[in-house]
Amino acid sequence: xxxxxxxxxxxxxxxxxxxxxxxxxxxxxxxxxxxxxxxxxxxxxxxxxxxxxxxxxxxxxxxxxxxxxxxxxxxxxxxxxxxxxxxxxxxxxxxxxxxxxxxxxxxxxxxxxxxxxxxxxxxxxxxxxxxxxxxxxxxxxxxxxxxxxxxxxxxxxxxxxxxxxxxxxxxxxxxxxxxxxxxxxxxxxxxxxxxxxxxxxxxxxxxxxxxxxxxxxxxxxxxxxxxxxxxxxxxxxxxxxxxxxxxxxxxxxxxxxxxxxxxxxxxxxxxxxxxxxxxxxxxxxxxxxxxxxxxxxxxxxxxxxxxxxxxxx
Amino acid sequence: xxxxxxxxxxxxxxxxxxxxxxxxxxxxxxxxxxxxxxxxxxxxxxxxxxxxxxxxxxxxxxxxxxxxxxxxxxxxxxxxxxxxxxxxxxxxxxxxxxxxxxxxxxxxxxxxxxxxxxxxxxxxxxxxxxxxxxxxxxxxxxxxxxxxxxxxxxxxxxxxxxxxxxxxxxxxxxxxxxxxxxxxxxxxxxxxxxxxxxxxxxxxxxxxxxxxxxxxxxxxxxxxxxxxxxxxxxxxxxxxxxxxxxxxxxxxxxxxxxxxxxxxxxxxxxxxxxxxxxxxxxxxxxxxxxxxxxxxxxxxxxxxxxxxxxxxxxxxxxxxxxxxxxxxxxxxxxxxxxxxxxxxxxxxxxxxxxxxxxxxxxxxxxxxxxxxxxxxxxxxxxxxxxxxxxxxxxxxxxxxxxxxxxxxxxxxxxxxxxxxxxxxxxxxxxxxxxxxxxxxxxxxxxxxxxxxxxxxxxxxxxxxxxxxxxxxxxxxxxxxxxxxxxxxxxxxxxxxxxxxxxxxxxxxxxxxxxxxxxxxxxxxxxxxxxxxxxxxxxxxxxxxxxx
Numbered sequence: 001x002x003x004x005x006x007x008x009x010x011x012x013x014x015x016x017x018x019x020x021x022x023x024x025x026x027x028x029x030x031x032x033x034x035x036x037x038x039x040x041x042x043x044x045x046x047x048x049x050x051x052x053x054x055x056x057x058x059x060x061x062x063x064x065x066x067x068x069x070x071x072x073x074x075x076x077x078x079x080x081x082x083x084x085x086x087x088x089x090x091x092x093x094x095x096x097x098x099x100x101x102x103x104x105x106x107x108x109x110x111x112x113x114x115x116x117x118x119x120x121x122x123x124x125x126x127x128x129x130x131x132x133x134x135x136x137x138x139x140x141x142x143x144x145x146x147x148x149x150x151x152x153x154x155x156x157x158x159x160x161x162x163x164x165x166x167x168x169x170x171x172x173x174x175x176x177x178x179x180x181x182x183x184x185x186x187x188x189x190x191x192x193x194x195x196x197x198x199x200x201x202x203x204x205x206x207x208x209x210x211x212x213x214x215x216x217x218x219x220x221x222x223x224x225x226x227x228x229x230x231x232x233x234x235x236x237x238x239x240x241x242x243x244x245x246x247x248x249x250x251x252x253x254x255x256x257x258x259x260x261x262x263x264x265x266x267x268x269x270x271x272x273x274x275x276x277x278x279x280x281x282x283x284x285x286x287x288x289x290x291x292x293x294x295x296x297x298x299x300x301x302x303x304x305x306x307x308x309x310x311x312x313x
Numbered sequence: 314x315x316x317x318x319x320x321x322x323x324x325x326x327x328x329x330x331x332x333x334x335x336x337x338x339x340x341x342x343x344x345x346x347x348x349x350x351x352x353x354x355x356x357x358x359x360x361x362x363x364x365x366x367x368x369x370x371x372x373x374x375x376x377x378x379x380x381x382x383x384x385x386x387x388x389x390x391x392x393x394x395x396x397x398x399x400x401x402x403x404x405x406x407x408x409x410x411x412x413x414x415x416x417x418x419x420x421x422x423x424x425x426x427x428x429x430x431x432x433x434x435x436x437x438x439x440x441x442x443x444x445x446x447x448x449x450x451x452x453x454x455x456x457x458x459x460x461x462x463x464x465x466x467x468x469x470x471x472x473x474x475x476x477x478x479x480x481x482x483x484x485x486x487x488x489x490x491x492x493x494x495x496x497x498x499x500x501x502x503x504x505x506x507x508x509x510x511x512x513x514x515x516x517x518x519x520x521x522x523x524x525x526x527x528x529x530x531x532x533x534x535x536x537x538x539x540x541x542x543x544x545x546x547x548x549x550x551x552x553x554x555x556x557x558x559x560x561x562x563x564x565x566x567x568x569x570x571x572x573x574x575x576x577x578x579x580x581x582x583x584x585x586x587x588x589x590x591x592x593x594x595x596x597x598x599x600x601x602x603x604x605x606x607x608x609x610x611x612x613x614x615x616x617x618x619x620x621x622x623x624x625x626x627x628x629x630x631x632x633x634x635x636x637x638x639x640x641x642x643x644x645x646x647x648x649x650x651x652x653x654x655x656x657x658x659x660x661x662x663x664x665x666x667x668x669x670x671x672x673x674x675x676x677x678x679x680x681x682x683x684x685x686x687x688x689x690x691x692x693x694x695x696x697x698x699x700x701x702x703x704x705x706x707x708x709x710x711x712x713x714x715x716x717x718x719x720x721x722x723x724x725x726x727x728x729x730x731x732x733x734x735x736x737x738x739x740x741x742x743x744x745x746x747x748x749x750x751x752x753x754x755x756x757x758x759x760x761x762x763x764x765x766x767x768x769x770x771x772x773x774x775x776x777x778x779x780x781x782x783x784x785x786x787x788x789x790x791x792x793x794x795x796x797x798x799x800x801x802x803x804x805x806x807x808x809x810x811x812x813x814x815x816x817x818x819x820x821x822x823x824x825x826x827x828x829x830x831x832x833x834x835x836x837x838x839x840x841x842x843x844x845x846x847x848x849x850x851x852x853x854x855x856x857x858x859x860x
Contacts, residue, residue, distance in 0.1 A: 211415040218369055219430050219481065220402030229429075233420050308420050309465040 001305075004313035008301070012294050019290045020072065020283070024065055027279050034081045034277035055081055068283070077287070078280035082273070087284035090269060097167045098265035100177075101257065102250050104185035109192035110243060116193070117200025117239075118227055124205055132197055139194030144253055148187045148260035155183060165262040184261045188253050192246045199242040203235030210234070236307040244300035248293050316386075318488045318521030319345040319368065319406075323381035326363050326372070337363040337376065338545040345489065345521040350512070352532045352553075353525045355542035356568075356771035357742075361525045363545075365491045367391070368523070369408050370398040386488055404434050407482035411494040413474035417466040424462030427481045434485055449480045453510060472503035479510065486518050493525045500635035501798065505842035508534050527771065529572045530801070533557060533845030541565050557848055571776040572850035573801035575843055577825040590662035592760045592792035593624040593647065593680075598656035600642050600816075615816045616642040620656070622811055622821070624760065629786060629793040631807030631824070633800060633839070639816040640796045644764050647794070648682050649673060661759060678708055681753035685765035687745035691737040698733030701752045708756070715755070722751040725788075726781060743774035747781065754785070761786075762794045767802060779806055800843050801850075804828055812836050 035051040036043075043051075052058050056067065071078055077087035120129040156164040162183055168176040207213065208231050216230045232239075258267035266285055273281035304311045324341040328334060338360035345351045353361040366372045368383050368390060382389045385406055390398065410416040418426055424446055431442045443462075450458035453476040466474055475495060482490055492511065496504035512535060515522050526532060532539055532553065539556040541548040541564070549562045560566045598620040604612050617639040624630045632640040646653040649665060658665040660676055668676075684690040691700055701722065702715035710718075720730035726747040737745055746766065753761060763782065767775035783806060786793050797803050803810050804824060811821040812835065820833045831837045840846075 211410060211412055212418040214371060215408075215410065215416045215478070216418065216429075217371060218402055218408040219433065220399045220404065221429060221433055222399060225429075225433075229421070230418050234418065236420075309422075310419060310467050 001313055005298075005302075008298050012291065015294055016287060016290060019287060020069060021065075023283050023286045024068065027277075027282060028061055028064075032277045034279060037277050038081060068280075072287070077284035080273075080278055080281045082276045082278045082281070087280050090281060091266065091284060091288055094264060094266045094269045096169065096265075097263050098254055098258070098267060100170075100181060101184055101188070101254060101263060101265060102247065104181045105188040105192065105250060105253075106243070106247055108185050109189040109196055109246065112189070113193040113196035114200050114232075114239065117197040118204050118232055120197070120201040121204035121208060121231070122223075122227055129201070132201065136194035136198050139190045142190070144187060144191070144256045145260050147190060148184070148257060151183050151187055152260075167261075167263045167265070180261075180263075184257050184263060187260070188250070188257045191253070192250075195246060196239065196242055200232075200235065200239050203238045204231050207231040207234040233307075237304055237311075240300060240303050240307060244296055247296050251289050251293070315347045315349070315519075317344050317384075318347050318386060319523060320384040321364070321368070321381070322384075324364065324367065324378065324383060325380035326360070326367055326376060327379040329375045334545065336379075336545055338367075338542070339380075341381070341542075341547050343540045343547070343550055345523050347488065347521050348516065348519040349537045350515060350522040350524050350535055352536040352539045353523065353542060354527070354529070354532055354539055354556075354568075356527055356773060358544060359542040360545040361527075361542050362493055364542075365408065365493050365523065365525055368489075369402065369406065369491060370395075371408075400434075403430050403482075403487065404485050405487050406489040406491065407485070407487045408491040408493065409475070409478045409482050409495045411497050413471050413478060413495075413498065414466075416478055417474055419466055421465075422462070423464050423466060423469070423477050427477065427484060430481055430484045445484070446480075449484055450477075452514065453477075453480045453483075455480070470503075471499055472507060475499065475503075475507055476510070479507075479514070483514055483518060483520070487520065489521050489523065490515065491523045491525070494527070495524075496531060497526070497528070501800070501844075502635065502838055502842040504531075504844065505534075508844065511535065528844065529557070529569060529772065529848075529850055530843065530845030533848040533850075541568070567773060569850060571773040572845075573776070573779070573799075573805040574850055575801050575804050575828065575840075575846060576849070577804045577807075577828050589626070590659070591623040591625050592661060593622070593794065594657075594659040595620060595622045595643070595647065596657040597621065598643060598646055598658065599654045600639070600646055600651065601654045617646065617653075617816045620813075620818055622818075624792040624794050626759075626792055627786070627790045628809070629783075629795055629807050631795045631797060631803040631810040632813055633797055633803045633810055634813035635798060635839075637815065638813040640798075640813050641764055642816075643813075644682065644762050644794065644796050648677070648680050648762060650682075678704075678756050679759045680762065681756050681758035681760070682762040682764060683746070683749050683753055683766045686769050687742050687749055688769070690749055691745055693737055696734055696736055697740075697748050700737075700748070701733070701755050704752065704756045718755060719751070722754050725754070725785065726751045741774075742770050743778060746770060746774075746778050750778075750781070750785070754789070758791065760792045760794065762796070764796045765798065766795075768797065768799065775802070782806065800828075800839060812839065 035048045035055060035057060039048045039051050056064060068078060079086055080090055083090060116132055120132045123129055152164055155161050162179050166180055168180050170177045213226060213230055216226045254265065255267035255270055258265045259271060270282065270285050322342045325339040326337040328337050341364060343351065353364060355361045367378050370390060370393065378391050383391050385401065427446050428442055431437055431445065447458040447462060450461055455461045455473060455476050496507050499507060508531065524535060536553045538550065538552050540550040541556065543564050548564050549556065556565060557569065560569060598617055600617040602614045602616055620643055622630065632643060634640045645651045647658055653666060656666065660679055663676060665676060698716065698719055701719040702712065705715040705718065706712060719733055723730045723733060728744060728747055740748065767778050770778060779802065795807055807824045809822065810824050810827050812819050814835050820827060820831065820836045827836065828840065831840055
């Protein structure tokens with residue numbers, strides 16, 4: 001078990017190395033010069049050359065990579081070209097809104113989708129089942145930004161119920177904090193509700209055909225207990241797996257959602273950094289997401305031990 | 314006069330439209346008294362399980378009881394609301410099932426699963442519940458009740474799981490216990506123990522038991538009274554002795570006659586003197602499964618060790634043993650479906666071992682195998698004809714020649730040649746097994762291996778297949794290696810038997826010698842565990858063995 005943990009944590013290193021190389025190369029090989037962006041429209045060629053030199057961009061690629069990679073190993077993600085701040089500090093500042101949005105989204109998605117999936121499996125072929133399947137097709141197909149603007153238009157502009165955009169820290173009051181997160185979380189959650197509900201329905205339907213369900217019923221257990229303690233408990237592994245995948249995919253969704261709702265999180269930071277050719281920030285954020293992704297996967301794998309006693313590492 | 318626990322009268326259960334018949338069962342009447350075991354006996358499709366599910370209220374959604382009543386302690390369970398049903402399940406009636414491997418929830422500790430019964434139906438405090446559970450675990454003779462309480466089902470053996478099911482079912486001392494083939498999936502020695510346990514607990518608690526089975530031997534062991542069913546109709550009922558010794562109906566007689574006798578026939582078949590090399594010669598066969606866990610630690614399991622055997626032309630050799638004895642491993646090594654770890658295998662004097670897959674090809678033709686489950690060993694998307702001619706055509710036969718041969722083989726296995734154009738799904742289990750036999754014969758094998766070839770079939774169908782195999786063997790002078798867990802089948806069809814336990818041969822010899830004078834304790838235990846020994850079943854089938 002401990003050996004498994006150590007082995008998995010060590011496996012993070014080669015993953016991060018590959019991510020680092022790929023991110024680094026993609027950024028350098030795509031057109032666009034950060035020095036030109038920083039220097040602005042009125043700069044001379046000489047100004048730009050000076051800026052390039054000050055940023056270390058005049059060195060050969062291999063040297064640049066070596067410097068950057070050595071710094072990473074000591075926990076230093078470099079300095080932003082644009083903000084003139086350490087990348088770690090930038091990520092720290094922007095982490096909270098993104099984390100809160102992701103948390104709200106995933107909690108909302110799980111709370112809605114798992115019960116829906118279980119009910120749909122229980123009443124297989126019923127109106128709820130068919131309704132849910134229809135909804136999930138819709139949920140999969142509607143783009144996040146379309147849904148986002150529709151929700152803003154109806155809920156905020158027409159009904160005036162929730163703020164249109166922005167983010168408030170939890171220190172600025174609980175309701176302002178929550179009210180600013182509801183719409184983004186709902187927008188982002190729709191696709192996960194569709195995804196998780198479908199998987200839950202399939203896994204629970206399958207579990208419901210098993211012999212131990214018949215045993216549970218023959219014991220005179222109420223249907224709710226049969227569904228939760230026997231069917232859902234046995235269907236948990238695929239459901240948790242897809243929730244894990246969902247959290248990982250969320251990273252992509254957050255970028256668009258934060259833009260639509262003007263939330264100053266990591267998604268916005270990434271978009272701004274890409275537009276500004278702020279290489280260290282883009283590299284840092286992607287590395288950070290990669291670590292998060294690997295850790296989430298590890299957590300999912302570890303959760304299997306709790307969910308299914310037959311699984312041992 | 315003891316009280317009536319279950320009284321079923323005029324019961325009819327309708328099947329949905331488009332089923333092969335309108336009613337799963339119809340006009341069924343019988344009763345179960347307290348302290349009595351009533352066996353519902355029937356082959357597949359007889360509706361015996363449907364009756365049990367109807368009483369428990371566990372019928373599938375689209376199937377329902379349409380007529381009659383089922384009185385449990387005087388109340389009609391068919392009229393119960395779901396709530397009422399739930400309240401009596403586990404309390405007044407409970408059920409144990411066929412597959413102990415799947416009947417328990419794999420992600421819940423065994424103690425907890427039994428505990429659900431108590432939390433649902435009693436108001437006992439946790440301490441008291443735990444004491445009661447450990448108590449009943451001891452009663453069903455589970456070792457170390459404390460450990461079993463915390464164990465998950467996968468950590469226990471099949472027999473232990475079935476004991477958990479029995480403990481759970483009897484926890485609240487129900488008046489009626491329904492046992493649906495509770496020992497069918499178990500090894501014969503485990504089966505004997507479980508039957509004894511059910512018998513004993515049922516007497517102690519004065520429980521009425523409705524015991525569903527297809528096995529005459531089990532009926533002979535456990536029943537007080539017997540109800541015989543055929544295709545949803547009640548054929549006859551009576552006490553065990555009435556039904557087993559002087560059956561009134563032809564169907565019951567046929568069932569009884571189809572059970573192979575445990576006593577091997579007098580005139581054992583004399584194989585011809587081995588003038589030529591034996592068809593199959595196996596020396597020191599070994600198969601070791603090596604698995605590595607996450608840390609690279611090795612775990613070795615010997616599935617077969619030091620196995621020696623020969624099969625001569627025209628001879629039938631049986632390998633008998635319980636699950637895990639290695640009998641199927643040996644068969645699979647011989648046909649090289651799996652690679653033996655070590656040893657020497659010769660077919661018709663030619664080495665099978667150490668050859669490349671390509672150079673094995675001509676030998677493969679000579680060794681053919683019939684598998685256990687005819688429902689899964691035929692490709693459902695391939696016509697019967699295509700399945701049969703595929704083999705010969707791989708060896709260069711022309712399509713027309715192979716097809717003509719297939720037609721002749723269909724007649725040999727007593728199926729219409731016109732059936733070659735149909736799909737496996739259109740045939741019954743017995744017919745499919747005939748098709749599988751025809752498929753192997755199409756290769757003109759010298760050695761035919763039957764791996765539990767009749768175990769999945771009803772007793773009357775199995776008898777026909779055994780008869781067919783014996784006849785074909787005589788006609789074609791095949792060497793037959795017959796792998797089975799069923800001692801009755803082995804007694805009837807084999808000239809010699811090999812008894813295996815945990816990968817090793819413990820005893821071998823002429824069938825009659827082994828069955829009448831077993832030398833090893835394990836063989837004796839196996840024979841003693843065979844259910845229904847005191848009833849001489851299958852007298853008529855003495856003629857079944859090659860004479």
